[in-house]
Amino acid sequence: MEDLEIRLTCGREEFETVLAIRREVFVEGQSVPLDRELDGLDDGAEHILVLLGSEPIGCARVRTTGRTARLERIAVLKGWRGKGFGQRLVVFLVDHCQKHGMEKVVLHSQCAVRGFYEELGFTAHGPIFMDAGIEHVRMVLGVPSAGNDPD
């Protein structure tokens, strides 16, 4: 399955590619309203692209506040799911955050994919809440303890 490349986007064209994947996965695939998907927070974020050969198959976004990194918009195109690419993407994201000094890595998981993140070492924390009409739960890498809350 090789020729997999996971890296930060480079330039406007690759950012547009990321947006196209997000539109397909979240807006068309999960009926997330476009104005929720394009939430105005992209400019202050890092964007990650997953390429299989030259084909874009997945993406993610990372936002940081202090030493906390928030993983967002994690997506693999439907035809490429279930092959381990999503897992490799999250491993890349966590490694990237830790290399850049982040002490806490958090995300808001759709409840339907909570097991995916648990396999990668994340722990659910706090109540289920709705976002864009989809049930979510906050998750933090590792076991939450005092001072290690997701938000």
Ligand SMILES: CC(C)(COP(=O)(O)OP(=O)(O)OC[C@H]1O[C@@H](n2cnc3c(N)ncnc32)[C@H](O)[C@@H]1OP(=O)(O)O)[C@@H](O)C(=O)NCCC(=O)NCCS
């Ligand atoms: C969530 C998503 C990124 C997973 O990507 P993927 O490439 O299909 O996942 P992988 O093939 O790497 O799966 C890795 C492991 O997680 C498990 N897994 C995948 N989806 C899962 C789910 N919904 N629930 C529980 N476990 C899941 C796989 O079974 C696999 O476990 P295994 O190694 O024991 O076989 C992908 O399904 C996706 O893009 N979904 C739509 C967008 C979305 O919901 N993003 C998450 C927003 S919070």
